[in-house]
Amino acid sequence: MLDRLLKEHLRPYSGAVTAVVLLQLVQTLATLYLPSLNARIIDDGVAQGDTATIMRLGGVMLAVSLVQVVTAIGAVWYGSYAATGFGRDLRRRLFAHVQTFSARELGQFGAPTLITRTTNDVQQIQMVALMTFTFVLMAPIMLVGGVVMALQEDVGLSWILVVAVPVLGLVIGAVVSRMIPYFRVMQKRIDAINRVLREQIAGVRVVRAFVREEREAARFDEANRALYDTSLRTGQLMALMFPAVMLVLNVTSTSVIWFGGHRVADGAMQIGQLTAFLSYIAYILMAVMMSTMMFVMFPRAVVAAGRVGEVLETTTSVLPPAAPVALPTDARTRARLELRGVEFRYPGAERAVLEEVDLVVEPGRTTAIIGSTGSGKSTLLHLVPRLYDVTGGQVLLGGVDVRDVALPELWSQIGLVPQKPYLFSGTVRSNLEYGAPGAGDDELWHALEVAQAREFVEAMPGGLDAPIAQGGTNVSGGQRQRLAIARALAARPRVYLFDDSFSALDYATDAALRAALVPETRDAGVLVVAQRVATIRHAEHIVVLDAGRVVGQGTHDELLGANATYQEIVYSQLSAQEAA
Missing domain, CATH: 1.20.1560.10 (ABC transporter type 1, transmembrane domain)
Known part of the structure; x- marks a missing residue:
């Protein structure tokens, strides 16, 4: 060697x-x-x-x-x-x-x-x-x-x-x-x-x-x-x-x-x-x-x-397509995300993490995934940008299998806010521009305002040019999450993936952020993974996962009335009166 x-x-x-x-x-x-x-x-x-x-x-x-x-x-x-x-x-x-x-x-x-x-x-x-x-x-x-x-x-x-x-x-x-x-x-x-x-x-x-x-x-x-x-x-x-x-x-x-x-x-x-x-x-x-x-x-x-x-000599398991297929030119069409019979199994694992998962994320509609710890929620989210590749079934974006899309084009259409938001050493501006190189100050401030981060950024010495330590350790967990959300918003992707990205926010900030997101994501697909029922109860479409399988889909009211798994999750967090 x-x-x-x-x-x-x-x-x-x-x-x-x-x-x-x-x-x-x-x-x-x-x-x-x-x-x-x-x-x-x-x-x-x-x-x-x-x-x-x-x-x-x-x-x-x-x-x-x-x-x-x-x-x-x-x-x-x-x-x-x-x-x-x-x-x-x-x-x-x-x-x-x-x-x-x-x-x-x-x-x-x-x-x-x-x-x-x-x-x-x-x-x-x-x-x-x-x-x-x-x-x-x-x-x-x-x-x-x-x-x-x-x-x-x-x-x-x-x-x-x-x-x-x-x-x-x-x-x-x-x-x-x-x-x-x-x-x-x-x-x-x-x-x-x-x-x-x-x-x-x-x-x-x-x-x-x-x-x-x-x-x-x-x-x-x-x-x-x-x-x-x-x-x-x-x-x-x-x-x-x-x-x-x-x-x-x-x-x-x-x-x-x-x-x-x-x-x-x-x-x-x-x-x-x-x-x-x-x-x-x-x-x-x-x-x-x-x-x-x-x-x-x-x-x-x-x-x-x-x-x-x-x-x-280690080759990646996520290979670029030999003959890339272009995504549809229509903005709303390419914002449609679909999972068909998706299965995912880690190498050497006895059982699959996800099995026969079917769901559709329509543009302008928020789809939420909820389930107990270890049910495969984050893994499912990671299959969309091909952080992992499915071992069965298909993930389609705009009707095209994501494995057939050139990786740079695929990633440019997706705004991922990970479960553990990471900020790079630099400034607030450099972190936001990571998602949108060359974005103007007005665009960056708008993204911060939607993410409910404008107030604390304005209070920081330097504003957009305020220093950020490696990993964002000089800001709180909630501030780090909001800056990560603002980074995704600044990129203006066609599909937003929020992996339990509101967990560090108080209920008032969570509600204000979700309300501000609605007009910003009107023509985009939104897929949210959450642990808190309050975060996803107003979503148009909720998917309930249990042990890697979809055990229920519908609105909050529909699932609360007919799905035992969802009821168990809801009542563990809210009283019957609050849930209603």
């Missing part, structure tokens, strides 16, 4: 990668040439007292060093450009792919792990790409070139290379093989930290209300301790690797000086050759050390790539 991600996302940077390879090739050749020049200065210049030779070869060394510096800077620049661009493109692709997920796939992964995979995991892969361009491309050239140049200086000491390089490879392989499982566990424990932290921040009011700070601190400490233990074990292995490599390097250098010194004393080689051989040994082992740094990063990047690939 790591190879595939690198190949796919580095293709646009092939020119930069080619430049890195060429620059590192020149840099490495220059580096390998320097010890040879140094040996000639020592043996042909210093030993012979030839100043002209020293000056000439010294000038060549200076020029070669300059080439080495320039190519090193160029290689790092192009390598950084390609690696950071790769990381940016991979994050963009991952984010765009997650945006295509239905509620099913989002629930399958969960927000904490998707955040970790888009940030931390991509960062690990990007670091490996950068290390590859900075060190790893140079390492094999340095290794092979160093061996060749060392043999040119003296073949008699080559046995030291034959011993040192395999020993170093065995040490690195033993450590890296033990690190891979720890890296896999580490990424999962980072997910756990994110999950616990996200829950505690989002649920801080609940935590404080039930005085559970100590319990939550213990939960976080447990997740933190688990990550600490894994990181400590991984760090211990990494700490073991570098001393082991340095031990091999130092023993090898000592061996070269010891046995090389004897060869110099015997006249088998010159001092300059010994110096050059020692430099080439250092280059060879340095190449192995650079590869070691890669080996430290590589296992974690492999795990991260697998996690990123898992997201990218």
